[in-house]
Amino acid sequence: MVGIVVVSHSRRLAEGVAELATQMTQGKANIAIAAGVDDPENPIGTDTIAVMEAIERVNDEKGVIVLMDLGSALLSAEMALDLLDDQIKESVTLISAPIVEGTMAASVAAAAGLPLATVVEEAQNALGVKQAHLGDQPSTNAEPAQTAKQDKEALTYDWIVQNPHGLHARPAAAIVGALARFDCQLWLQKGDRQVNAKSLNSIAKLGVRCNETITIHALGSQAVDAIAAFKALAHDHFGEKQAVDDGALEHQSDEVDALQYEVNAQTIEGAITGISVNEGIVTAPVVLFTSDMPPVPDRPFGHKTDEITHVKQAIECVVQRLQRQAKQAKGDIFSAHSMMLSDPELWQSVESHIQSGMIAEQAWLETLHALAEEYRHAETLYMREREADVHDIARQVMIEMTGAKPQAIEIQEPSILLAHDLMPSDVAGLDKEKVLGICLSEGGKTSHSAILARAMGIPAMVKAQGCLDAVRSGQMVTLDGFKGHLWFAPSDEIQQALDAQKIEWQNARKSALASAQQVAMTRDGIAIPVLANIGGPNDLENALTSGAEGVGLFRTEFLFQDSEALPTEDEQYQVYRDIAAALGDKPLTIRSLDVGGDKPLAAYPMPEEDNPFLGLRGVRLCLKHEALFNTQLRAILKAFQVQPNIQLMIPMVAQVEEVKKVKALLAHQAQQLGMDASKLPVGIMIEVPAAVLNADALAQEVDFFSIGTNDLTQYVMAADRGNTAVAELVNYFEPSVLKAIELTCAAGERAGIPVSMCGEMAGDPNATQMLLGIGLRKFSASASLLPGLKAQIRQLSLQA
Ligand code: PEP
Ligand code: MG
Numbered sequence: 001m002v003g004i005v006v007v008s009h010s011r012r013l014a015e016g017v018a019e020l021a022t023q024m025t026q027g028k029a030n031i032a033i034a035a036g037v038d039d040p041e042n043p044i045g046t047d048t049i050a051v052m053e054a055i056e057r058v059n060d061e062k063g064v065i066v067l068m069d070l071g072s073a074l075l076s077a078e079m080a081l082d083l084l085d086d087q088i089k090e091s092v093t094l095i096s097a098p099i100v101e102g103t104m105a106a107s108v109a110a111a112a113g114l115p116l117a118t119v120v121e122e123a124q125n126a127l128g129v130k131q132a133h134l135g136d137q138p139s140t141n142a143e144p145a146q147t148a149k150q151d152k153e154a155l156t157y158d159w160i161v162q163n164p165h166g167l168h169a170r171p172a173a174a175i176v177g178a179l180a181r182f183d184c185q186l187w188l189q190k191g192d193r194q195v196n197a198k199s200l201n202s203i204a205k206l207g208v209r210c211n212e213t214i215t216i217h218a219l220g221s222q223a224v225d226a227i228a229a230f231k232a233l234a235h236d237h238f239g240e241k242q243a244v245d246d247g248a249l250e251h252q253s254d255e256v257d258a259l260q261y262e263v264n265a266q267t268i269e270g271a272i273t274g275i276s277v278n279e280g281i282v283t284a285p286v287v288l289f290t291s292d293m294p295p296v297p298d299r300p301f302g303h304k305t306d307e308i309t310h311v312k313q314a315i316e317c318v319v320q321r322l323q324r325q326a327k328q329a330k331g332d333i334f335s336a337h338s339m340m341l342s343d344p345e346l347w348q349s350v351e352s353h354i355q356s357g358m359i360a361e362q363a364w365l366e367t368l369h370a371l372a373e374e375y376r377h378a379e380t381l382y383m384r385e386r387e388a389d390v391h392d393i394a395r396q397v398m399i400e401m402t403g404a405k406p407q408a409i410e411i412q413e414p415s416i417l418l419a420h421d422l423m424p425s426d427v428a429g430l431d432k433e434k435v436l437g438i439c440l441s442e443g444g445k446t447s448h449s450a451i452l453a454r455a456m457g458i459p460a461m462v463k464a465q466g467c468l469d470a471v472r473s474g475q476m477v478t479l480d481g482f483k484g485h486l487w488f489a490p491s492d493e494i495q496q497a498l499d500a501q502k503i504e505w506q507n508a509r510k511s512a513l514a515s516a517q518q519v520a521m522t523r524d525g526i527a528i529p530v531l532a533n534i535g536g537p538n539d540l541e542n543a544l545t546s547g548a549e550g551v552g553l554f555r556t557e558f559l560f561q562d563s564e565a566l567p568t569e570d571e572q573y574q575v576y577r578d579i580a581a582a583l584g585d586k587p588l589t590i591r592s593l594d595v596g597g598d599k600p601l602a603a604y605p606m607p608e609e610d611n612p613f614l615g616l617r618g619v620r621l622c623l624k625h626e627a628l629f630n631t632q633l634r635a636i637l638k639a640f641q642v643q644p645n646i647q648l649m650i651p652m653v654a655q656v657e658e659v660k661k662v663k664a665l666l667a668h669q670a671q672q673l674g675m676d677a678s679k680l681p682v683g684i685m686i687e688v689p690a691a692v693l694n695a696d697a698l699a700q701e702v703d704f705f706s707i708g709t710n711d712l713t714q715y716v717m718a719a720d721r722g723n724t725a726v727a728e729l730v731n732y733f734e735p736s737v738l739k740a741i742e743l744t745c746a747a748g749e750r751a752g753i754p755v756s757m758c759g760e761m762a763g764d765p766n767a768t769q770m771l772l773g774i775g776l777r778k779f780s781a782s783a784s785l786l787p788g789l790k791a792q793i794r795q796l797s798l799q800a
Contacts, residue, residue, distance in 0.1 A: 002110040002119045003058025004031045006103055007051050007068040007077050009044045011036030017100055019489055021107035023269050024173050027470045027488070029107035032057045034076075046073045051080035055092055063091040063116040065123065067102050093120055101126035108173045108200045112180035122199060133207065154187075154219040155227050159234040162244045166209035171238030176200050178233045184220025197230075268485060270494070272467045274439070275727055276484035277450040278784075280459030281502035282436040283478040286471050287411050289419035293395050294404035296361045310360040311350055314400035315341055318393065320608075341393055346371065361401050368394035411435060416479050416486075418467055427452040437479035439486050441467050444720075444727040446710040446760050454763065455535060457542075457784030461486065463727050512787035516547030520790035522772070523797040530790050531587070531780040533758055537575060540582055543783040547790055550586035552706065552780020553649070553758035554579065556632070557595055566603045566628070572635035580643035587645050589706070589758075589780075590636055591685070592662075593629070594618045594651040604628065613720060618652025618685075623661055633669045640680050641673075647681035649706060654690040659701045687711035687759070692740045699751030706780065707744055709759025713737050732761040738774065745775030756780055765792040772798050 004021070008014040014035035021029050032054035037045035055064050066077050077094050084092065093116065095102065106123035114122075130136075163171055179186050179197055186197035190212060195202035197216060208214055218226045237244040301307065319341050340346070346367060353363035372390040398404070408429065411417065416437040417430070427438070427449045438453050443462035453460035459481030471477055471488045478487040478498050482505075490498065520528045531552030532543035536559070543551065559567045559575060567575075580588040595601045596609075596617030604625075609615035622629035633648075640646045650662055663682065670677030686692060687708030699705070709732045714721040716737050719729035731737070741757070748755035756778035761767050763781030765788060771779075772793075781789055 001028075001030045001060065001113060002062045002106075002116050003055070003060060003064040004029060004103060004106050004110060005051065005054045005058060005064060005066045006031065006033045006035065006099065007046060007054075007066060007073045008033070008035040008099065009046055009069055009071075009073060011043065013069070013099075017103050019270070020100070021103050022489060024104055024170065025107050025111035025177075026466055028111035030058045030060070030110065031103075031107060034080075046076040048076045048079040048083065051076050052083045055080060055084060055088065059088050059091065061091070062110075063093065064088075065106055065116070065120055066092060066094045067097055067099050067106070067123065068094070069099050091116075095120055095123055097123035098127050101130065105200050108176055109180075112176045112198075114176075114180055114198065118198075125199075125202075154185075154217040155223045156215050156217050157227050157231055157234075158213055158215050159231075160213050161208050161210060163237050163240050164210055164244065166212070167203060167206065167214070167238065171240060172200050172203040174233060174239040175203055175230070178229050179226055182218075182220075182222040182226035182229070184218050184223045184226050186219075186226055187217040189215040189217060270489035270491065271480075271485045271487045272439075272464045272470050274461040274464030274467070274484045274486070275445050276481055277438075277445055277460040277462050278454045278458060278481050279505070280437070280457075280481040281478065281498055281505055282416060282459050282481075283476065283498070283502070284414050284416045284436045286473055286475050286477055287415040287417050288468065288471075288473045289409050289417060289422070293365075293391075294398045294402045296359070296365060297402055299359060301357055301359050304354060307354045307360040307363070308351060310401060311354075311364055311397070314364075314397045315347075317400050318396045321396075340390070341397070361398065364397060364401065365394065416477055418471065418486075420468065422449045427456070430456070430458075432456050432458065437481065439464050439467055439479055441465055444722050444730050446713065446721045446730060451710070451760060451782070452535070454760065454785065455533065455539065455782035457782075509787070512791040513546070516545070516787040516790060518547075518790070519549075520793040522793060523795070524799060526777075526798055528772070528793050529756075529778045530786055530793070531589075531756070531778070532783045532786060533780055534579075534783070537579055537582075539783060540579060543786070544582075546783040546786040548586070548783060548786055550583060550645075551579070551588045552756055552778070554588060554590050556591060556593055557601075560593060560595065560601055560603060564603055566631075569631045569635045569638075572632060573638045576636055576639035576646065577643055580639060580646050583645060585645055587647060588643070589647050589649050589683070591649045591651055592619070592636075593622055593632055596621050613714065619650050619658050619662065620652060623658065626665065630665060630669055633666055634673065637666070637670050637673055637675060637677065637680065641675060644679075647683060647703070649683045649685060649704075651685045651708070652688060652711070653684040653686075653698065654688045656694065656697050656701055659684060659698065663701070683753075685711075685758070686744045686755075687715070689715050689740065692743050695744050695747030696750065699747050699753055702753065704753050705744060705748050705755045707741055707755065707757040707759060707776075709737065709741070709757060709761040712740060712759065713761075716740055732759070732764075732767070733770075738770065741771070741776065742774040745777075749775065754778055763789055765789060768792050769796050772796060 006014045006017050014033035018031050018033050021031055034047065034050040034054040036043045037047050051066070055066065058064055068074050068077050081089050081092060081094070097106070102123040105126035106119050109119045109122040161167060176198055187194045188197040188203055188206060190206045190208050193206060194217070195206055197203065216227065216230045322341070349367040349370070350363050353366050354360060358366065368390055375390055409417065411431065411434040414434055414436050416439060417435050418439050421440055421442040435458055438458055438460040440449070440462045441464055443450055445462065450460065450462055459479055461479065461481060461484040464486050467486055475488065478490060478495065480487065480498060487494065487498065520530050522528060529549050530547065531550045532539070532546070532548035533553040533555070534540060534543055534551050535555050559572060576590055594617070596606070596612055596615060606616065606621070616624060636646065636648055650659065653659060666677045666680070666682070681703040683702050683704035683706060684691065684698060685708040686695065686705050688711070691698060695705070710721055713730055713732045713734070717729045717731070717734060719726040721730050745755050755776065757771065757776055758780040761771070762779040763785035768789065779789060
């Protein structure tokens, strides 16, 4: 990428210019400053050595441009050239472009992978946009807006711009970033003016405003792809989708606005925005989590056909997994990776290495290293970024071939963890003292990794798209878990405000914790039980110190997921009994095994399903695999014999019939154990729309309901709770979800059975008043949320 050096008398000026450029290119520009002098008394000036060093820092084979403010900055820059190696010197261009506009235009062009000549041209023409806008004489260098060409072979696409501020610099930068990689000519037209669509200045000079029509023209071998890329970008409103949506929502009532999810405008300067998962503000260095390549095993060469089969099977396995993930619409990336793996040339190379006597793993790595190398030296930034994809697929196939375990996350000092996505097991294994915050580029508010982050009390956000590109390892960032912002370049003013808010948050937490052991009584004198959701014995102490009045949901999956073999009846019994005993007379609600969907079971692999969330999940799976289920039922019954504070809860119930079958199995197991099953309270989770609509009949069969809003929301809204693309739909404030909750509470009341809520909504202080209003009287949430939840309830009254 062409490097950019900003030379200025003032360090603060140069830093500001670089900050703007970093913002504009999402941190992709390769930019260095040489500004001010090392004299605290008189810091204004320029330093030749500093200019030389800055050039060396950003130099690569694409060249470097240097922008200067005035006077001696030019002299320092010229002298710096004389000090450089001849080879570097040849690739450096000093340009007369204005320092602010020129740096912006050059950065966008350079970040898009454009060559030196284009970057220089963009910088030189940068002032023209302002001049044209203000009606000044355009500079002599400014590219005149061309008249539309009528090339019949060019492909075209029309679009009405809906961005509130038209195609200003950021959308224009997005267009250049998306189109620069295509090998074709591209023009953007407004009215009778047509400009180069790979040029930031030219696009900005068109001065396109909201509601104006633009046309993209593409001519050349990649015209079809370029039009498709433009179309996709246009539908995303050139990266400002939320700004457009916000504009459209402006007229909605405040009440509705208050219920919107906190998906924020993607355009905050100095921050990446996403969805808030857990509140809190933390500042710490970044740890980027990406996994390492398993080593090539030290083994002799087998038979050629065996070696070939070994790689083929591993590739096949990974392709199938990627295709499944692609089908679940978790992003095009999976289809792209799957296509890469199916490339016949890739396979030819692997095969020829094996023919020459290389073992399968080595042959695979040699091939993929060569491919990665090609990408690394590709012309455009976009293609160079594909090197990471090659690394990813190479690793996945190596894991299959070597049987290596996915890598553990190791963090040495208190940090903010950034990752693409994390498995629940990754999050569960995190050291809370070291992981101060979590920011994922994928995921949703109720995906299981998010739930675990909340349970551990770690400020977190998800769907922070682009976060992995915007920051580097070790960089200091501030995660605002209230708003779902990851600040990588806040202004001093914003950083101060964040620091103040952090202190306020910490104080509020301390005072809520101090009163956590007291009952949560509403202002009109109704005591609302507040219980904890736990994932295992390790969560218990935190739950109790946070004021839990029992356990409303014990997700027993951890017992099954953490071990390679299934837990025995006795192992399960001991865990259930010990947790119940630690709770004294407070209730322990044990949820029977709830796997399937996004919770696979390593120790008990199931056949793949096309739609796992609509497949053999929860009680359905247990009823199909009776031996597995009976072991758990027996362990629960035996624990209940010694701990009468235990109750059983069944997940994913859709029919009365399912409840009857579970009860029949329970009765049978109890009979074998010589006990009476009818004493054990049995409840169900209400998380499937069918259960809501049939709640009256179900209420006749069970002792309690607990509303699982995580699944209920995904099924009511038909939106996968872990799929980033539909994260906005997975919103428990949707009227249809609220209605389902209200119906469930009413059915429970009619039947005289308690109704609690254990989905993530229960812990959301913004939902508490509404839930009390529609009849909910019992809450169960992650331990870290309980003090705040109790404090919130104390402020409310049922009548409000
Ligand atoms: C729910 O669906 O709301 C729930 C509590 O269960 P889980 O999140 O474990 O699926
Ligand atoms: Mg559920």
